[in-house]
Amino acid sequence: MANVKVERKASLTRKQVAEALSALASALDEGPEVEVKVAGLEVKLVVPDELHTEFEVEVDGDEIEIELELKWSTAPTARPNPRPARRRAR
Template identity: 45%
Template sequence: MKDLSFEQKASLSRLEAADQLAALADALRHGGSAELDLGPGRLTLRIPEELRSEIEVEVGDGEIELEIEFKWPTAQTGTASRPTGGSHG
């Protein structure tokens, strides 16, 4: 069972599709807590430094389908090994 699922289907112009991808690329570039405007709403995601990716292209039935998928764990990792400050001595 998934904790959260969001799906949006829409017809877009090539420019609108490019704008959505550019916003996603900007969010990935900056990491941390990223906000994406998706139609009538806004989605906020925590994006870590490392991701897994999958790109899939299917051609058939007179259409081309391109899927770009990014995955990362919901739990933050690697924070325990970072120093949090304090006295040195």
């Protein structure tokens, strides 16, 4: 996959944020193919069964930030090559 970055910053209501997170959760629950809509673009992703997650809450004075990161590799997983059985000398 080519390097792509789509970013959207916007002010949303709490309800709008909940709806967006709920839609993402439903898509992840339904299967590996997930469509993410950001900044007017629709990005289709294939999400594996297991991925790396990072959840961070940061309080800095009168500002609070919550970050949720989902990360996975698109590289094919290496399968170990079984070695051929050795023949015993007779």
